Amino acid sequence: MAKTDSFFIRASVADNGTTFNQASIDLGAYVDALGKSVLRIHNIVHRWTTANNRTPFPGANLTGSAVWQLTTQSQGSIVALTDKSVIASGHLDVSADAGSLIVMIDENVDLSPQQFTQGYLVGVEQIYLGFNQDVATMCDGAEVVLECTVETLSSSAAMALALSQQ
Secondary structure, three states: OOOOOOOEEEEEOOOOOOOOOOEEOOOOOEOOOOEEEEEEEEEEEEEEEOOOOOOOOOOOOEEEEEEEEEEOOOOOOOOOOOOOEEEEEEEEEEEEEOOOEEEEEEEOOOOOOOOOOOOOEOOEEEEEEEEOOOOOOOOOEEEEEEEEEEEOOOOHHHHHHHHOOO
């Protein structure tokens, strides 16, 4: 497999109140299964976004959750980690008391490694960053930075990978 220098793909998805929202990430410049070209994701870094770039906050006397996911297929909601399209996901719980003090922050990184051991191969030309939360004022969305390389597979292996991820 031929390897290239690593490069970064950055993407964000905005909140949609308390309704699931997703943004597509075009990989057409890197992935061409017929041309044997696939993308290998080596690292994923994510951040919860807020208007003031501070800790997500649900509001006084509220507890809120936010979830993001990166998938190889378009989704209508947050899916389970057992779904074959999931590349990575993360979950955040924040709770505040009546005095608007944050009393609990718990971030579960689900399937969100800082670094994959062998990388995650992607053979589709679009991936999707999804976001949902249960308190509309908690987050403004999520951002990811993907460290990637482009590699060449045999045409049959590249096509098999692409078909398995659709």
